Amino acid sequence: MTALTKLFRTTTFRLSLTYLALFSAAAVVAIVYLYWNTTVLLTRQLNQTIDAELTGLAEQYRAGGLDQLVRIVAERSRTPGNSLYLVADGDGKQLAGNLSAVSPQLWDSLGPVEFFYTRPAPGGVERRLAFANVFRLPGKHRLIVGRDIEDRRELARLIRTTMLWGLGVMALVGIGGGYWVSRRLLTRIDNLSATTRTIMEGDLSGRLPISGSGDELDRLAQNLNLMLGRIEQLMAGLREVSDNIAHDLKTPLNRLRNRVEEALREPYEEATYREALERTIEEADDLIKTFNALLSIARLEAGAAGDNRDKLDLAVLVSDVAELYEPVAEERGIALEAEVEAPIVIRGDRQLLGQAIANLIDNALKYGAPSAQGGNGYAPEVGVQAQMDGDTVEITVSDRGPGVPAAERERVLGRFVRLEESRSEPGSGLGLSLVAAVARLHGGVLRLEDNDPGLRVVLVLPLEGDALVNGAVTEPSTGAEPRPT
Structure with missing residues (x-):
């Protein structure tokens, strides 16, 4: 397994990717929700503005007919802004307004519609997006009242670009941060593993390294070091007990054996044999007490008593x-x-x-x-x-x-x-x-x-x-x- 593969398979890196995906999804949902609400608000304001203008123009049309409507539209067309107007006859000839020409699709439309139009700009003309209401007047005349919404399209383009760049930067920072954290954690884990391998090979004096940060790995290492110290102490005690049993218990066992042999070499006398047996029993009782004490200590050390x-x-x-x-x-x-x-x-x-x-x-x-x-x-x-x-x-x-x-x-x-x-x-x-x-x-x-x-x-x-x-x-x-x- 390569170092990079091992790094990518670490829990920290996977958690970093998971959090990155969740945060990215939450960010996308938040941006889409914000964009959708902004669009709804702007559309509502646009419709209200166009409806208000149509209401005013309808009153003018009812009061003075087509001529007064043409005059009012001509006046409003000269006012700078994003408002778009057009009054044309049945042949498509412009009677008033700031829309110089319309497409056949727009001419044949009725009601709310989005369309593209052109207007003069520095260095030529530019193509822009608009939203309008198309009305058919008596005598096949047309009334178009609308608004330039190119800014809203630019806003949508800006939001999409920002979201893509934001997600890209977020992914870069998230993956890079996950890589850095995982590599740092993996280095500490490798150090811990190297120490444990040394301990498993028989060197009980080894201890897990502590970085001093006080994090969960340091706390784990401290507890494991305490455990290793206790194990080393118990193993040393076991070796000491083995050595002591071999030396300290060998003497009374030899003394017991020698006493029995000495009694056998003597001529048979009941008193002599009884004394030898009594002293042998005393020695055996002392040995039993010693072994019982050892057993009690071992049970206490192992936590099996109490x-x-x-x-x-x-x-x-x-x-x-x-x-x-x-x-x-x-x-x-x-x-x-x-x-x-x-x-x-x-x-x-x-x-x-x-x-x-x-x-x-x-x-x-x-x-x-x-x-x-x-x-x-x-x-x-x-x-x-x-x-x-x-x-x-x-x-x-x-x-x-x-x-x-x-x-x-x-x-x-x-x-x-x-x-x-x-x-x-x-x-x-x-x-x-x-x-x-x-x-x-x-x-x-x-x-x-x-x-x-x-x-x-x-x-x-x-x-x-x-x-x-x-x-x-x-x-x-x-x-x-x-x-x-």
């Missing part, structure tokens, strides 16, 4: 989860304090939000323990807060542990990412990743901040307008007990 959204009081949910972890905090020697505003009603998935809050508190209890303080001089404590901030709600979980370096805060939100100082605690490195996925599913974000010392994790969720019904908060029901990951 369908059970309902109005719920987040303050009650945060308080319930914090109360659930109070025995764990007491056992670890950590003060757990919850401070929430009530009520905070949002629309969300109770099970997922409960699990996300549980993960945050569980992480804080693990890494805010006395053994993880590093001698910072602060008593081990974990604070849980929930408060509204404009059209959002912030759930904050803070601890006094070693915290997370600023350079690592983005990385720890990934799957299987664990800092070196956290390796001593059990876990798979999927907790914060799951919380971040829950936040994105609800249209929120997860922020990691410095608690000076320690870490402050802020889960920001949007408040929806329909969380309030007629200005009153609906009473949410209690939810299921969350499970930390």
Whole structure:
């Protein structure tokens, strides 16, 4: 397909031709309507003028006969203007008037008629169009009263010429404008297509060009770029998960296998076998938890979870989860304090939000323990807060542990990412990743901040307008007990 053929087949060029045809048709209809109304008006005025003159001449004829009619016509013929008169006898001899000669067709006509006549002009004579009424008088005399309408014919010729030239210029400008717009649009489309081909070949870092005009193509390109960024992020996450599964899950699987082999090599003892089986079951349960967490994150990332959204009081949910972890905090020697505003009603998935809050508190209890303080001089404590901030709600979980370096805060939100100082605690490195996925599913974000010392994790969720019904908060029901990951 040639470039010109491709250009002519673009929607923009076809739309330009369509609009050009419609506008041209409308212009032709308007011009024809204007010309027709003008012609009707001029014809009506012409007939009225001729009828008025005929009425006057008839009165003169009745009052003084042919002689007075000839005298009056002779006087009026000497007056400059477009009026035409002729009084002739039965042989066609002119008795009075400014029409020197008439054709046989005009002589034999009766009533209104259009005809051509000649009159002197600079450089010779000219042929002009006229309209007249022909009357037959007694004695085969003829009376012709008319008007020169050559100007009206010139007007019609001018309108036709103007319409043809106007349509020609309109077509030229329309086709040229359509060609220019289509070529400009086609260039942008070709650039978009070239980028998409690059992306389809595997380069997910490519982005669609944006001209900066803010038109619909720019808005489309921006949305597609956001989608491509999300796809690139998901693909990178998929590769990271694959690598992490290959490395991080290989170790517990090997440990499980080695434990079974070791048990088989030992002499048969029921106690030994039972212990080996119990530890194998524990390892298998940890692996199942890890795979369940991966599955949950994958479902959240794909948007396949969170369908059970309902109005719920987040303050009650945060308080319930914090109360659930109070025995764990007491056992670890950590003060757990919850401070929430009530009520905070949002629309969300109770099970997922409960699990996300549980993960945050569980992480804080693990890494805010006395053994993880590093001698910072602060008593081990974990604070849980929930408060509204404009059209959002912030759930904050803070601890006094070693915290997370600023350079690592983005990385720890990934799957299987664990800092070196956290390796001593059990876990798979999927907790914060799951919380971040829950936040994105609800249209929120997860922020990691410095608690000076320690870490402050802020889960920001949007408040929806329909969380309030007629200005009153609906009473949410209690939810299921969350499970930390």
